[in-house]
Amino acid sequence: MTEWMPDLSASDRPRYLAIADVIEADLRSGRLSVGDRLPPQRRLAERLGIDFTTVARGYSEAHRRGLVESRVGQGTYVRALPRPDRETVARGQPRRADVVDLTMNLPPEPDDPALIARMQAGLEAVGRDLVALLRYQDFGGAPADKDAASIWLGRRGLVPTQERLMVTPGAHAALMGILGVLASAGDVVLAEEITYPGVRSIAAQLGLKLAGLPMDDDGIDPDALADACRRLAPKALYLNPTLQNPTTLTIPQRRREEIVTIARRFGVPIVEDDAYGFIPAQGPAPFAALAPDLTWHVAGLAKCIGAGLRAAYVVAPSARAGWPFTAAVRTATVMASPVTVALATRWIEDGTADALLRFIRAETAARQQLAAEVLAPDSFRTDPASFNLWVPLPAGWTRSAFIGQMRSTGIGVVASDAFAVGVTPPEAVRLCLGGPTSRADLRRALEYMAHALSEQPAVASTYL
Numbered sequence: 001m002t003e004w005m006p007d008l009s010a011s012d013r014p015r016y017l018a019i020a021d022v023i024e025a026d027l028r029s030g031r032l033s034v035g036d037r038l039p040p041q042r043r044l045a046e047r048l049g050i051d052f053t054t055v056a057r058g059y060s061e062a063h064r065r066g067l068v069e070s071r072v073g074q075g076t077y078v079r080a081l082p083r084p085d086r087e088t089v090a091r092g093q094p095r096r097a098d099v100v101d102l103t104m105n106l107p108p109e110p111d112d113p114a115l116i117a118r119m120q121a122g123l124e125a126v127g128r129d130l131v132a133l134l135r136y137q138d139f140g141g142a143p144a145d146k147d148a149a150s151i152w153l154g155r156r157g158l159v160p161t162q163e164r165l166m167v168t169p170g171a172h173a174a175l176m177g178i179l180g181v182l183a184s185a186g187d188v189v190l191a192e193e194i195t196y197p198g199v200r201s202i203a204a205q206l207g208l209k210l211a212g213l214p215m216d217d218d219g220i221d222p223d224a225l226a227d228a229c230r231r232l233a234p235k236a237l238y239l240n241p242t243l244q245n246p247t248t249l250t251i252p253q254r255r256r257e258e259i260v261t262i263a264r265r266f267g268v269p270i271v272e273d274d275a276y277g278f279i280p281a282q283g284p285a286p287f288a289a290l291a292p293d294l295t296w297h298v299a300g301l302a303k304c305i306g307a308g309l310r311a312a313y314v315v316a317p318s319a320r321a322g323w324p325f326t327a328a329v330r331t332a333t334v335m336a337s338p339v340t341v342a343l344a345t346r347w348i349e350d351g352t353a354d355a356l357l358r359f360i361r362a363e364t365a366a367r368q369q370l371a372a373e374v375l376a377p378d379s380f381r382t383d384p385a386s387f388n389l390w391v392p393l394p395a396g397w398t399r400s401a402f403i404g405q406m407r408s409t410g411i412g413v414v415a416s417d418a419f420a421v422g423v424t425p426p427e428a429v430r431l432c433l434g435g436p437t438s439r440a441d442l443r444r445a446l447e448y449m450a451h452a453l454s455e456q457p458a459v460a461s462t463y464l
Contacts (some may be wrong), residue, residue, distance in 0.1 A: 007022065126346050
């Protein structure tokens with residue numbers, strides 16, 4: 001088709017709203033079809049004779065309405081028109097929610113035109129050296145990338161030497177490399193009894209025995225840790241210590257010190273998955289700062305900048321410890337994507353990463369406040385800085401019944417089975433706040449869920 005050009009002359013609304021209005025009208029009239037690619041924002045701004053930020057804001061408004069989707073490196077594409085809201089089926093019951101995925105624990109996506117423009121400017125700057133970035137690179141990151149990593153990690157109080165610091169293709173690859181170096185098939189690795197499901201999958205792939213440790217409100221129980229170290233001779237202790245996925249707890253400073261004392265006594269390395277460590281504005285010092293000689297620190301960028309930015313900074317306990325890790329991850333992945341790493345470096349150096357982190361914090365706080373308004377008090381566990389809620393189900397509900405009922409309405413949540421290690425999964429679910437593109441979508445899903453939880457399953461099934 002001829003490149004789309006909106007006619008804004010008939011609208012007296014702000015131009016950014018007029019752009020979104022025309023996209024919707026043209027989709028309804030057939031002038032635009034599902035899958036059509038819209039013009040790049042800068043080109044459209046030039047053709048319309050308006051500011052780039054106005055076009056960016058218009059595309060963001062269209063995205064908020066569910067009219068378009070952005071595909072990294074490809075552009076903006078037209079989606080099918082959103083389905084109209086279903087009517088309330090009974091007095092006092094909220095309308096059924098459209099499909100809302102609350103399963104993936106990812107940060108909210110930015111919708112501020114100025115911030116998006118800033119991100120795109122960084123991508124364009126990186127693209128000017130694209131040919132060089134398509135070549136093979138040394139594993140672990142170039143000195144400039146390690147310098148940027150040091151700047152970023154410095155926000156967590158970490159100042160590793162470059163010999164101990166490696167840039168890897170995401171936290172999963174890093175965790176698999178670390179656990180593959182520390183343990184062999186059949187060895188025991190300790191973890192929280194309710195833990196991140198990714199480490200369960202990694203342990204299964206490596207043939208490791210994952211042993212769960214009982215927890216209280218401060219994290220793993222120190223006495224249980226000491227007992228497991230005596231009985232099981234574990235090769236490592238895996239922890240997700242800040243805004244833990246899924247319970248959202250953060251291990252306080254004193255408990256961290258107790259854990260370090262026990263791990264040091266038994267010579268057990270700590271694998272610190274610090275995926276959410278940057279999200280709280282203030283928090284306890286990481287294990288890598290308390291026991292740098294004992295800790296493997298993994299700082300992924302997916303949760304604090306963007307889920308698609310698959311890069312992670314790894315700090316090894318020593319340069320020597322990093323050698324076999326480097327060999328293992330290089331064999332499995334060759335290297336982190338130079339384009340991705342260059343973009344991360346650019347955003348850290350020019351302040352875009354900090355701006356994204358500020359946005360994520362602010363939007364997460366707003367979504368947490370929304371959840372507090374909609375859901376019954378004391379019906380869930382969370383932290384104001386966390387992307388997710390941990391929801392113990394009320395009497396009468398089982399996790400399988402609740403998951404099934406939610407799925408029938410297009411609401412996705414995750415049962416506790418995915419997180420349990422060596423214990424009977426509790427009747428609980430995790431629901432994530434960052435996935436929905438708008439707070440309005442999130443509110444509809446939460447309202448529907450709140451109503452379901454206020455009823456017994458037999459009653460809820462009449463409208464779910």
